[in-house]
Amino acid sequence: MNAVAAPAAVMLPAPRRAVDDTEAVAVLPALFVPEASQWLSTSSGRIAGEGYSWMQAVHWVAESGLYKPRQHRSHGPRSFGPTTVRVAQELAELFPCRPGIEYLVRRTGLSERSVEYHLGMLREAGLLAYIVRGTRVRGERALASEFARMVPLEFDVALGIRTVLRDEAAPAYTRAVTGIAETGRELMARLGKKASRKLRWPRLKMSPKALLADARAGADGGAGTAVSAGSRCTPMGGSADGSSSAGTTSLPPETRLASGAYKSSNSEKSKGKAGGRKSGRWPSNDVGRRYQLGRELTQQVEWLRGCSVPRISWVARAVADAGWSATEVLAWLHLRGTAQTVYRGSGLLAVLLSTAETVLDTPAKRADAIAQWRGAQEAQRRRRIEKVRADRERYDGDWQLPQSRAVHSEMDSAIAQLKSTSRAVLQRLLDDGEGSGSTSYELDVQELAGIRAAAQAGLETGDTTLINDTVHGCGLGEAVRVYGKDLIRRAHQLDRVRRSSLSTYAYGA
Template identity: 70%
Template sequence: MARAAAAAVLSDPVVPAPESVASEVVLPELWVVEASQWLSSSAGRVALEGYSWMQAVHWVAGSGLYQPRRHRSSGLRSFTKTTIYIAQLLAELTPCRPGIEYLMRRTGLSERAVEYHLAALRETGLLAYISKGTRVRGERAQASEFARMIPPEYDAALGIRTVLRDETAPAYTRAVTGIAETGRKLMAKLGKQAARKVRRPRPKTSSKVSVKASPTGTPEDVDGVAETAVSEGTRCTPMGGGGSTSSSAADTYPPSESKLASGQSESSSRKKSKAKAGGSKTGRRKLNRIGRRYQLGRELTQQVEWLRGCAVPRIAWVAQNVADAGWTVTEVLAWLHLRGTAQRVHRGSGLLAVLLANAENVLDTPAKRADAIAQWRGAQEAQRRHDIERVRTERERYEGDWQDPTSRAVRSKVDSAIAQLKSISRPAVQDLPDDPSDPGAASYEVGEAEFADIRAAARDGLAHGDTSLINDTIHACGPDEALRVYGPELISRARRIDQFRRSSLTTLIYGA
C-alpha cells in the first residue's frame, strides 16, 4: 500500500467518485517525468492484453492532454497517427521488446524518429521500462523491454474502478472491478477504434502534423486515420477484469535486437524465408552502383594489409571509379602489385587514391585485367618458392653440426688454424715409417711452438663463449690429438661453457 501511495503522488491524478460524470472530471496534463518511466515507479497499471491497451492509446491520442513542447524544445509536438501505428505494432509483441531496426523497417522512419515516438509513449504513461537496452561495443546489442501501461488519467476520465487484490503485490498490478455508467458510451467507442487496424500513414509534404482534440477524448477526434476492420477475438472488458496480480511481461532471455520476431511464430518465419530463397529468383537483392562501391571497399579493407582499420565508406569513395568500371577485388590487388607499394604507409586511403589513379583507363578491357591477374599470381608463386628455399637453407644451416663463429676475426683465425693443422698433419703422417719399431726410422714430433697461434685463437674464442674451434678439432682429429694441441685447461673450459650453455638456468656474460 505504501508503494501504491508513493506512485500516486508522483503523477497526482484526480480520481473521481465511483459514479461521477466523465465530463465533469478536470484532468491534469499528461506528462510523466523520466524518473517515473520505469515499471517500479510508474503510477499506472499494467494492461493485461493489447486490446484494452489500444483503447487507452486512442483515448490519449484524442484527449489533447499531451503537450510536450511545454517541457522540452525537441521531439514530437503532439501525439500523431504514426505514434498510434507504432503502438499497434507494440501491441502485437510478446514480450514487448521492440528492436529499433524492426520498427524502422515496419514504419519507414529514421532511427531518431522512432525514438521520438517511443519517448511520446513513455511520457504519456503508456509504456514503462522493464529493462533498458544496451549498446556496448564488441557485444551483441540488446533491445529495451517495455510493459504496456494504462495511465491513471484514463481510469479517472472513464470512471474505471480498480482494486489491489494482494496488498503485498506492486501497485501496478491493480485489477479492474467496474466502470461508471457515464463512461460506458465512451468505452464502446474506444473499443470500436481498438478493433480496427490502423494503416501505415503516408508521408506528407509538410512536416507539421495537426491532431484535433476534445475534452472527452473520443476516437473520432483523431483526423484522417485510415482503418480496416479486423476479425473479432477474445477480449477482456473493464467489467470483467481478471484477478491476476503479475505483469504480463514474463522474465525471458533477452534476444538480440536483430533477431526479434514480429509477433509470428519462429516456424512460420522459417517457412517464409525458405520459400522465398527457393521459389523466387529475385530472393537476393541485386546491388546497385553504390552497393558495389561499398562491397569493393569492404573487401579491400579485409584483404589489403595496409588498409585494415580504414573506414569502409572512405575506401568505397576512393575506389568508386574502378568499382563503376566493374572491377573485382582480385583485379584491384593485381593492379596494386603492378604499381607497387611503399615501405611505410601513413594514410592508407591516400596511398590507395594515388595507386588507383587512371587505373580504369589503363586496364580498360577484361583481357588486360586477366593478364594482370596472371602476372600477380605468378609473382606470388615465385615468392612462395623463394620463401620455402630460404627456410630450407636456414634449417640446414642451424640444424647441422658446424656453425660459423660470429666474429670475423675469430673466423679468420679458425680458417688459418684449420689450414695449418692440415698442412702439419699430412707431412707427419706421410713421413712416418711403415714399421715404427725400425730403429733407423726418424721420429717426427711437433713441439709447443707450432701450436702457439692455434691456442691463442682458441683462448680468444673461449673468452667470447665460442667453443667451435676446439669442438671441430675433437671431431676431426680425436680427443687425444685435441688434448695434445690445446692442453687440458682449454679443453676443460670449453666443456664447461658447453655445459652451461645447455642449461636453461644459466646466463653467460662474456667479457671484452
C-alpha cells in the same frame, strides 16, 4: 453539476485544437511520466482490465495532445500519432504483454529504432509500465521486456471515472472502476468506437523507391493508383470499401480449376524468388559491390589494413562500377607501383586508381595485368626462398665470426702461426721414417700440446688437413694417441658435413 464532475469539465480534453487555439493549451495539464515512475510498483495509474479499455485510454492520449514528446527529448517522433496507436494496437492483442523488438518490427514494418521510440512514448504517457525489463547481453539470447497495460490517472480524472481499491492491502494499481460521470459518457462512447476499429496499413512488398514512384504517379494522375489507408484487398470478396487496388485481378476460369492446371500467383512468385537467388543471398547492387570490393582490398593490401571500409569503397567506386575484382585491382597496383612509406592509404589508393578504368578498359587487358602480377609474385617467392636458404647455410653453425676486423687479423695470425708449427713438427715426424701406419713416435709434452692446439684451431675454422695428414701418414692409432678421440671424431664429422650440398666451409691455407 456535482463536485466530482466540476473538475472533470475543466480537464475534459476537446478534439484536436486548431493552430490558433491558445487558451485550451493553458488549461490542459501536461502528461509525462519520468523514467523512475515507469515501473509497475511506482506507477500512479491502474492496470487496464482488457485491451479494449486500454485502447480507449490510448486514443484519449492521442487526440488530447497532453503528451508532447519533443518537450522532453530533441529526437524521435514529434507527436503521439497514428504510428504510436498502431504499435499500441499490436500490444493490446498480446497476453501477457511481452513483445520482442523483432516481433514488433515484423508486425508493423517499422525499423528497430522507431519501435523503441514508440515504446518509450507509451511509457512516458503512462500507458505502459515495466514488469520485467529485458536484457541484451552479447553472446547470449536477448530477453524481451514484459509490460503492464496501464490507464493513466489523468484519464480517470478527465472523464470523471470513479475507482475503488477493493482490498486495502493490495497495491494502488489494482483499482477497479465503479462508475463514470455524466459529462464523460459521450467522450467515453466515442473513444469506444475508435478502440473497436483497427488501423490497417497496406502491406505492399515493394521497395521504398517503388513506393515513392507509385505515390508520385498517383498524385500526378498517372497509371499508378495510391492505396488508401482504409482499403483492404481480399482475394475472394474484393476490398472492404468496395474498390480494388489491383484493378486487373480476376478469378480463373472454372475449366482450369476443374482440370487442376491452375497455379496461384503466390506459388509462382515464391518459386521465382527461390530460384532468383543463390545460396540464400540476393544479388548485390552497385553499393553492395563497392563495399564488397572495399572490404576485400582492406584485407589483401598490406598498407590498406586498418582503413575504413566505407572510405575505401568510395575511393574504389569507379573500378567497382566497371566490374573490377580485387585481383584485378591488385594487378593494377603492381603495374603502377607503390610508395615505400604510406601516410594515408585511402589517399594513395585514390591517386593510383585515377586512370585505372581507362587504361585497362577491356577484360583482356586486365587478364594480361593479372598474368604479369602473378609472374612477379612467383619470381619474388623464388628469390625469398633462395635468400632464406642462403642465410640458413651461412648461419647454421654454432660459432660465428666476430665483427671486428682487428680481432679477425689477430685470429688469422695466431692460426697461421699454429699451423706452421704443427706442420713443421709433423714434417719432422714423417721424415724420421717411413712407418706403415703403426709406427709410434716419441713426443715431448710441449710438442704434443702444440700439435693438439693447432688441430683444435683448425677444427674451429673447419680445417681438418692436419688430422687427416696424420691419419694417412702415421695411421689411425698414432693419430688417436696424438690428438685424442674427441678431435678425431670431430674432424670426421666436419668431413661428412663438408661433402653435403647444404653446407659450405671456407678456411685459409
